[in-house]
Amino acid sequence: MLEPEGKIIKILIADDHPIFRNGLKSVIESVANYSVVHESDNGEDAFKYICENEIDLAILDVEMPIMDGFEVAKQLHVEKKSLKIIFLTMFKEERFVNKVLDLGVKGYVLKENAVIDILNAIKIVSTGNKLYISPIIEHYLEARNTKAEYNYKESFESLTNSEKKILKLISENKSSKEISELLFISGKTVENHRSNICKKLELTGSNALFKFTVDNKFLIDKMHF
Numbered sequence: 001m002l003e004p005e006g007k008i009i010k011i012l013i014a015d016d017h018p019i020f021r022n023g024l025k026s027v028i029e030s031v032a033n034y035s036v037v038h039e040s041d042n043g044e045d046a047f048k049y050i051c052e053n054e055i056d057l058a059i060l061d062v063e064m065p066i067m068d069g070f071e072v073a074k075q076l077h078v079e080k081k082s083l084k085i086i087f088l089t090m091f092k093e094e095r096f097v098n099k100v101l102d103l104g105v106k107g108y109v110l111k112e113n114a115v116i117d118i119l120n121a122i123k124i125v126s127t128g129n130k131l132y133i134s135p136i137i138e139h140y141l142e143a144r145n146t147k148a149e150y151n152y153k154e155s156f157e158s159l160t161n162s163e164k165k166i167l168k169l170i171s172e173n174k175s176s177k178e179i180s181e182l183l184f185i186s187g188k189t190v191e192n193h194r195s196n197i198c199k200k201l202e203l204t205g206s207n208a209l210f211k212f213t214v215d216n217k218f219l220i221d222k223m224h225f
Contacts, residue, residue: 009126010054012038014046014072015061015088020111024059027115034122043067047075050083057126059118061111062089073103084125086132088114110134156223158200164223166193171213171220 011028013036015021025036037055040046044066050058058076060069067075069087076083086107107121113134121132159167162183169179176190183190198209213220 007033009034009122010037010056011035011122012040012046012049012055012058014040014043014059014064014069016041016064017061020114024114024118027118028122031119031122041065043069043072047072050076051079055083057084057086057122059086059088059107059122062087062091070103073105077104086118086121086125106130107132108134156219159197159223163193163197163200166190167197167213168220168223170194170210171217
């Protein structure tokens with residue numbers, strides 16, 4: 001697959017599997033203006049190279065030695081805010097997608113489909129601020145979300161507007177203290193609301209509510225109040 005020559009897109013690939021990495025490089029460099037300028041087999045080497053050199057895009061495996069993809073992205077979010085990042089991952093779960101989006105990562109490519117998806121991902125991510133998620137992940141999430149939306153629709157409708165606001169703030173990782181300050185209510189009132197939310201959603205356990213918000217952020221973001 002060849003495209004007209006233009007600005008050279010300098011790309012780093014970080015993955016600890018050399019055969020996979022070489023295959024990905026071959027596919028990427030089939031495009032005339034895509035150049036893999038560095039390969040890393042661990043996150044620390046990738047982070048060091050990016051900090052010392054000018055590149056346009058980093059393709060990072062989520063699971064790597066020394067520093068994983070998330071750790072690298074967290075550091076780059078501070079050090080190289082303009083750098084575009086595509087994650088390679090085996091994970092389809094919503095909480096991983098949300099975690100990636102929170103880091104400002106622009107591409108989320110499933111490794112099993114990387115050879116097929118990577119060129120589209122690079123094209124979309126490198127030419128603007130649009131997000132690319134592998135179609136297979138989108139289909140998985142759509143089916144999962146439809147099922148979850150059906151299961152929790154009545155439960156969400158039973159929440160008061162105040163409870164919905166608090167649930168949304170919890171999904172944004174706000175503490176009870178932060179919620180009380182944002183909503184100008186007492187800490188005790190926040191805890192009462194949290195308790196009522198758990199009862200209505202049938203959640204039990206000390207961390208059950210937070211885990212629910214992580215796993216179902218897509219539903220919480222759709223709530224109206």
